[in-house]
Amino acid sequence: MDVSLRQLQVFHAVAKHRSFSRAAQALCVSQPAVSAQIRALEQTLHLTLFERTGRSVELTEAGRQLLPYAEQVMELLDDAMRAVHDLNNLQRGRVAVAASTTAGIYVVPRVLGAFHRAYPGIELSLDVLNRFAVQQRLLAGEADVAIMGLIEDPHDLEIAQFLPNDLVVIASPRHPLARRRSIPLAELGRELFLVREVGSGTRADMERIFAEAGVPLRIAMELRSSGAIKQAVAADLGIAVVPLDAIQLELETGRLVVLDVEGFPVRRSWSLVRRAGRPASPAADALWHYFLQYALQPH
Amino acid sequence: MDVSLRQLQVFHAVAKHRSFSRAAQALCVSQPAVSAQIRALEQTLHLTLFERTGRSVELTEAGRQLLPYAEQVMELLDDAMRAVHDLNNLQRGRVAVAASTTAGIYVVPRVLGAFHRAYPGIELSLDVLNRFAVQQRLLAGEADVAIMGLIEDPHDLEIAQFLPNDLVVIASPRHPLARRRSIPLAELGRELFLVREVGSGTRADMERIFAEAGVPLRIAMELRSSGAIKQAVAADLGIAVVPLDAIQLELETGRLVVLDVEGFPVRRSWSLVRRAGRPASPAADALWHYFLQYALQPH
DNA sequence: ATAGACATATAGGAGAAACCTATATGGATG
């Protein structure tokens, strides 16, 4: 036989109250239940833990030796239960978020900041990666929640629409098309484009749009970041299709303008993604729902 | 429902082996038993502790949070079991010994020293008190074992004969009776005696012996310690009846002599005493039997 | 000394828990 938690608990109660009956009361059980637990414990340990003197009960030397262990075990369990409680009540926890480049730079930090203010006890990590890597992390369980544009293969993934993610055509304010209204998409076939590398969501979307419209896509240069593309467009090296979210600052300062092309802005959404059929931690689940809620509010 | 030790143990095993089946093997139970324990724990905590991915099992964040608590609890219980084992194996423990004056000063320290060398892990305390206080301590459970001469009321006490405790009549070497042989007890009626206070075992014995023999006891002085009596006898203030154990040193140095009185030495024994019907701690029981054994060997 | 009060121990039985074997289910792999 083995020592049980119950036995330690009962032992502690009897030691504290110096009485089997009072311990039973305190534990809300009958007195024989207490006697039985103590007897079982004493048999297991081959030690007498209490001196039963008829009137009162005293710890033996062995009992005094054991008591601190019982106390520490129970204290430790209390701590553990408190930790569990905190996890369940979102007072503690950890969520790993992964986001594709544009989302991770221009969209997620704002929402994550708001979430952090709401649940300051939850540790957050944000990894900004390319689309492929994001999806991989998610499936490997290394990220709890992801935010990205296009999703390659929705298999095993739970996907929810998040904030709008409009694609616009940008040019420098000096560009000939900058003042035009309702530019037909076909006209862009004559323009030189600055594009992200293959593998980028924006690049994929863009190619699809031009292909569907039967408009040729003339690529001037391939660049590895939205930042580089914006610089190049501002320097009149060409025009580009970018997420609206990525150029707020440049629009405000007038360094770039959005061209009024027919069919643009292409209305898309950022997707909130997590593995389907997996139980999410309380914190990850809270973040998921917080993000969904956030998308419903005006910003 | 409540978290059980078993659940923590199983949880720990699964976390360690990253597999329900291997944990089951390690714990010598079936795999469903492990599944059931983990399920119960997860339900109790309202948390998912493991990611079951089909091939392998991984801890969730919540599981990682809980694991150190489970480990600490089990470590603590290990420590407790080791402490219990030590108590049972006399590698640790504590025994409170009480002894009446003469025993405590002249007899017990030697035996206690031998016991301590045999069981160096056991803490010992020795209280030297008058007979009455010794008995009181014993009955109050404040002493585990006592060594004394005469016992007032053997009720509730377990008594065993210990080392011999002979009473002798002593005088200074200059005393007229010092060279006499076979002195009739009656002759001592003419001598002046130095005696211990009422309440001392030696005093009680002495009075009984003289009363039974019908010899008057002339008391010169009442002194509170054997030491004082020895000094006084050596200074020719009278003669005395003392335990032989108390005067070894003075006999060797010739400062005192034993008178060859008829009926003396009165052969008595020290008594080893403990409360009857009480379970003794392993250490106290070991000391009891060690003392008994010691008395059987020649010293 | 004995009856009453108080405390623990014992007995017998009901409900819950833990475990077992057998089998289903579900990803991962060739």
Added chain:
DNA sequence: CATCCATATAGGTTTCTCCTATATGTCTAT
């Protein structure tokens, strides 16, 4: 697509825990 490996589920047995009722024992007061 079939097979393999791992976990989940089902049904039944043993063990544990607790209950009520009652015995035993100690201390106190009459």
